Amino acid sequence: MLTIKKLLIPLEKIWRISAGGLAPVHMYVVQVENKSFIVDAMTRNRARAIAAVITSRPEIPRPSEIVLTHCHGDHTGSAAALSQLWSIPCLCSEAEQPFVSGEKPLWTAAAGRWTAQFLRMSQTLGLVQGPPVTDIRHFERVDYESGWVVVPIPGHTPGHIALWREHSRTLIAGDGLFNFFDRLSRDPFPGVSIDPRAEWSAIERLSALEPDHLLLGHGRAIIGNATARIREYLERLGKTG
Numbered sequence: 001m002l003t004i005k006k007l008l009i010p011l012e013k014i015w016r017i018s019a020g021g022l023a024p025v026h027m028y029v030v031q032v033e034n035k036s037f038i039v040d041a042m043t044r045n046r047a048r049a050i051a052a053v054i055t056s057r058p059e060i061p062r063p064s065e066i067v068l069t070h071c072h073g074d075h076t077g078s079a080a081a082l083s084q085l086w087s088i089p090c091l092c093s094e095a096e097q098p099f100v101s102g103e104k105p106l107w108t109a110a111a112g113r114w115t116a117q118f119l120r121m122s123q124t125l126g127l128v129q130g131p132p133v134t135d136i137r138h139f140e141r142v143d144y145e146s147g148w149v150v151v152p153i154p155g156h157t158p159g160h161i162a163l164w165r166e167h168s169r170t171l172i173a174g175d176g177l178f179n180f181f182d183r184l185s186r187d188p189f190p191g192v193s194i195d196p197r198a199e200w201s202a203i204e205r206l207s208a209l210e211p212d213h214l215l216l217g218h219g220r221a222i223i224g225n226a227t228a229r230i231r232e233y234l235e236r237l238g239k240t241g
């Protein structure tokens, strides 16, 4: 069962689609003038349900692209099916492309031996790396006119990206951070992120953008004061100053 909700972000029209259950996860539909794009595509077998909740809101223009923040199966699971259903392209970063397309296994990119072993074992669960999205293109910008830009934040995966729009100071950061139980964290399942050191610098980079609003793949959206929350988190962990 999926739910859809328009987020109350000034200057933006963004809807969040959420799935509960064992793996609570969010994806987003972002409207830019009379067009829209999708960010992430949940776990597998949800393409029809995703299409149904989006079309249940006639005010949303039909999405023209699926942007994938990273290759994990709870973000790419229904991407290929949704792309076929609506004949729209899937986009990700160049560094993430071989892992989204299934060309390379994710464990080969792990920074440490233990992470590599853990990922190799977990691969069979289908959540670490989603089903292959063969029709995938890499990109630098969502749309030149829209003001949404791609921010590379490798660490959780090799080519993880966030989307940033300065106009509204809104950041859509996938699994760059987690906000389970309204508490920011990184990699709540230790061993899933391929490079923890890179992941920390990615969080510092996100903080340096000074976002007001932070939308994530898991956990609550932070609407207003997001920078203070991220800095608080980094300070708590002794990562700044």
Ligand SMILES: [Zn+2]
Binding pocket: 070, 072, 156, 175
């Ligand atoms: Zn992830």
